[in-house]
Amino acid sequence: MGIPLLAQLVNVLAAFLLLIAFAMLSQRRVLTLIKLLAWQGAALAASTAIVAWSTGQTHLYYSALLTVLLKVILIPWVLHRLIDRLFVRWDIETLINIPTTMLIGIGLVIFAFALATPISQMATTLTRSTLGIALASVLLSFLMMIVRQKAVPQVIGFLAMENGLFFAATSATYGMPLVVELGVALDVLVGTFIFGIFFFHIRERFDSLDIRHLEKLKED
Amino acid sequence: MNSAPGIAFQILQSVFVVLAAPLLTGWVNQCRAWLQNRSAPSILLPYYTLAKLFHKDAVFAHDASPIFRWTPYILFGCMWLAAGIVPVLATGLPFAPAADIIALVGVFALARMFSALAAMDIGTAFGGLGARREMLIGFLAEPAMLMTLFTAAFISGSTQLTSIVDTLAHREFALYPSLAFAAVAFLMVLLAENARIPIDNPTTHLELTMVHEALILEYSARHLALIEWAIAIKLFAYMTIGIALFAPWGIADAGDWSALPYAFAALAGKLALAGAGLALIETVLAKLRLFLAPEFLSTAFLLAVLGMLTHFLVKG
Numbered sequence: 001m002g003i004p005l006l007a008q009l010v011n012v013l014a015a016f017l018l019l020i021a022f023a024m025l026s027q028r029r030v031l032t033l034i035k036l037l038a039w040q041g042a043a044l045a046a047s048t049a050i051v052a053w054s055t056g057q058t059h060l061y062y063s064a065l066l067t068v069l070l071k072v073i074l075i076p077w078v079l080h081r082l083i084d085r086l087f088v089r090w091d092i093e094t095l096i097n098i099p100t101t102m103l104i105g106i107g108l109v110i111f112a113f114a115l116a117t118p119i120s121q122m123a124t125t126l127t128r129s130t131l132g133i134a135l136a137s138v139l140l141s142f143l144m145m146i147v148r149q150k151a152v153p154q155v156i157g158f159l160a161m162e163n164g165l166f167f168a169a170t171s172a173t174y175g176m177p178l179v180v181e182l183g184v185a186l187d188v189l190v191g192t193f194i195f196g197i198f199f200f201h202i203r204e205r206f207d208s209l210d211i212r213h214l215e216k217l218k219e220d
Numbered sequence: 221m222n223s224a225p226g227i228a229f230q231i232l233q234s235v236f237v238v239l240a241a242p243l244l245t246g247w248v249n250q251c252r253a254w255l256q257n258r259s260a261p262s263i264l265l266p267y268y269t270l271a272k273l274f275h276k277d278a279v280f281a282h283d284a285s286p287i288f289r290w291t292p293y294i295l296f297g298c299m300w301l302a303a304g305i306v307p308v309l310a311t312g313l314p315f316a317p318a319a320d321i322i323a324l325v326g327v328f329a330l331a332r333m334f335s336a337l338a339a340m341d342i343g344t345a346f347g348g349l350g351a352r353r354e355m356l357i358g359f360l361a362e363p364a365m366l367m368t369l370f371t372a373a374f375i376s377g378s379t380q381l382t383s384i385v386d387t388l389a390h391r392e393f394a395l396y397p398s399l400a401f402a403a404v405a406f407l408m409v410l411l412a413e414n415a416r417i418p419i420d421n422p423t424t425h426l427e428l429t430m431v432h433e434a435l436i437l438e439y440s441a442r443h444l445a446l447i448e449w450a451i452a453i454k455l456f457a458y459m460t461i462g463i464a465l466f467a468p469w470g471i472a473d474a475g476d477w478s479a480l481p482y483a484f485a486a487l488a489g490k491l492a493l494a495g496a497g498l499a500l501i502e503t504v505l506a507k508l509r510l511f512l513a514p515e516f517l518s519t520a521f522l523l524a525v526l527g528m529l530t531h532f533l534v535k536g
Contacts, residue, residue, distance in 0.1 A: 008395040011534045015397030018526065026519065099518040106525055113533050129534040 006054040010171070013047040014130035017167060018109070021140040024160060025105055026098050033156050034079045040163050041071030048170050059178045060170070066185050067166070075159060075192050082196050083152060086203060095147045105140055112136035120172075134168035149210055151202060155195045162188055225477070226314045230304065233313065237303035237460075241452040242266035244459070244495055251499035266452060273445035281342045281438060291338035292439065292446035298331035299453040307385045308460045309483050310472040316382040321369040324381065324461075325362060328413070331450070332358045339435040350434025353510060357419060357431065360517035361412045364405055367524030371402040372465045374531050381464065389468035397534060401527030403466045408520035410458045412513070414451075417502040419513050429507065459494050463487070 020040045027033050045067040052060030094101065116132030141161035145154050162184070169176050176184075206213040246263040253260035262268075280288070304315045305324055319327065336354050339347035373379045375396065376387035412419045415432035422432065436447050464471070470486030472479035508516055 005395075012395050012397045012400065014534070015400060015526075015530055018530070019401070019523075022522065022526070026515075099515050102518060102522050106522055109526065109529060113529055117533070132533045133530075 004054070006050055010047050010050055010130060013043050013050070014133040014167070014171070016043045017047075017137050017164070018133050018140075021137040021160065021164070022102065022105060024156070025101055025140055025144050028098075030083055030152055030156075031080075033153060034076050034083075037079075037156055037159060037163075038072050038076040040160060041067055041075075044163050044167055045072065047167065051170050051174060055174055057174055060174065062178060063170075063181045066181065070185050070189060071159075071163065074189070078192055078196065079152070079156070082199060086152075086199060095149060101143070101147055105143060108139040108143060109136045112139050130171040131168060134164055134171050136164075138164035138168065140164075149212060151195075151199055151210075155192070158195075159188065159192070226312070229310050230313045230315050233309045234300065234304045234315075237308055237456055238300060238449075238453060241303075241456040242270060242449065244456050244491060245452040247492065247495045248455075248499050251496045252502055255499055255503040266448070270445045270449055273440075273448070274442050276441040278441035278443055283343065284438075285341050287334070288338045288341045288438075289443075291334045292443040292450070294334045295331050295450040296446045296453075298327050298334075299450040299457060302327050302457045303453055303460075305381065306457055306460050307382050307464050307468075307471060309480065309487060310476070311382045311386050311389070312473055313382065316380065320379040321373060321381055321384075322366065322379060325365055325369070328454075329358070329362060331454075335435050335447075339438075342438045344438065346434045346437050350431055350437070353431040354435055356510075357412055357513055357517070360514055361409050361520070364517060364521040364524050365409045365413070367521060367528060368402045368406045368409065369465075371398050371524065371527040371531055374528065375399065381461070385464045385468045385471060388465070389471055396531075398527040398531035399466060401523050401530060403462075405520045405524035405527065406462055406465065408516065408523070410462060411501065412517055412520070414455045414458055416498065418505050418508045418516060421507050429510075431510075456491075459491060459498075460487075463490050463494065 017040060020036050020043065024033060024036050024040075027036060045064045048060055048064040048067060052058070052064060096104075112135040113132040116135050120129055120131045138161050141157045141164055144160065145157035148154050148157065166184075202208075202214070243263065243266070246261075246266045249265065250260040250263050301319075302324060304313075305319050305327075307313065307316065332354060336351035339351040339354075341347070369379075372384050372388070375398065376384040378384055378387070411417065415422050420431040421429065432451075436444065439447055467490060470483055472483035
């Protein structure tokens with residue numbers, strides 16, 4: 001095929017990311033969802049490290065390390081603490097049933113691939129072909145945020161979307177400048193904490209984490 | 221290709237598959253018994269069962285039509301045909317051009333249709349129930365199976381199973397994410413099509429959950445033996461298709477006698493591993509509710525489609 005082995009490895013990891021995005025879409029349990037998020041972070045870190053090694057860009061090593069610390073260890077741990085405190089180990093309710101969601105997901109993947117193919121033909125990077133997968137996982141996370149009714153899975157969807165964007169950045173342009181990555185990482189961390197506080201407020205106000213309650217503007 | 225050694229290879233393979241298939245079933249049962257901390261039955265138990273059934277007198281329902289009588293032979297014939305097409309020991313067999321992967325899926329579908337017809341033929345409640353469930357699972361598993369095979373066909377540029385295997389076995393080493401997707405999808409289809417645990421329990425006669433046992437409830441003696449044998453061949457054929465697509469190393473070329481012992485050894489090793497893996501899957505998973513079967517199989521379909529799309533995107 002003429003593709004170097006390292007690029008093939010990145011392709012495999014990209015496929016793994018896509019697989020995890022679908023697994024999240026089909027998952028009914030919050031705990032497993034958090035585990036999947038951690039796995040997604042691990043795959044992301046591994047692919048970033050491989051890109052760093054094959055291109056010799058040292059700042060990508062830092063960003064891989066940051067990903068491991070933040071997305072594999074810290075954020076899943078925070079989410080675990082959150083759902084323990086909130087007693088929300090329930091099965092997730094979805095707006096559309098899961099097979100239909102998966103079919104919509106396939107549609108999104110085809111859309112993303114069709115969109116990314118002309119862009120990646122213009123790129124010159126080693127891993128350009130994974131841009132479509134990155135775009136697809138962003139769209140799939142977005143779909144997950146749309147079809148889930150409870151607040152915690154929506155936040156997990158948001159974090160997964162950030163993972164997808166990060167992957168797009170590494171695959172298309174070998175990563176953003178380190179300052180930007182640090183800023184984004186900090187934003188995500190702070191965002192998770194703010195969401196956590198927000199969860200408690202939602203629950204105190206409505207006795208539930210169902211975000212449909214937020215649509216009511218007036219007291220009954 | 222139609223030389224004498226090729227035909228000898230073809231005959232050797234067909235006979236070998238038919239004779240070895242119950243051994244694989246016995247091995248899977250033995251592994252499962254070990255994993256579940258039971259004392260294992262003999263690995264030869266399926267042969268004893270077949271011999272016992274062949275010695276009994278067949279009993280028919282009063283209003284059984286010819287379809288009911290013919291079905292065991294049709295099933296056995298379909299599975300034997302499939303086993304002759306799949307490159308088990310060697311590629312380039314003279315029989316292989318008879319059917320490509322699409323026709324192969326068609327052969328399996330023919331067998332399924334006849335077993336469903338025979339089950340409904342007697343008119344018992346269980347027969348109809350089993351037939352309907354079988355068709356539900358079948359029509360969901362078939363597209364997933366086709367998509368899986370298409371992924372491999374795109375990589376090698378042919379729908380002939382033997383040339384797919386030739387391409388995949390003799391390529392330079394490369395990681396194919398698309399084949400990884402296809403392999404997972406194929407595993408799920410294999411479990412569903414062979415009435416294995418997440419979809420159906422092959423050991424149970426528990427009325428409410430059975431699918432496959434409900435189909436063959438009315439058969440006895442030599443007909444039952446033929447059906448059981450056909451099921452064993454079907455499992456064997458599916459496993460060898462999986463091996464041919466995803467781990468084809470060590471397969472011989474037709475007529476190359478010197479490569480044959482190695483091909484046998486490689487096949488035996490791979491089948492032993494695959495059988496143990498199947499037993500492991502059946503031990504750690506629980507049977508799904510029937511209404512979750514569409515979800516399971518749509519996941520398989522999705523993975524197969526993803527594999528195909530990934531192939532187009534990353535060319536590998």
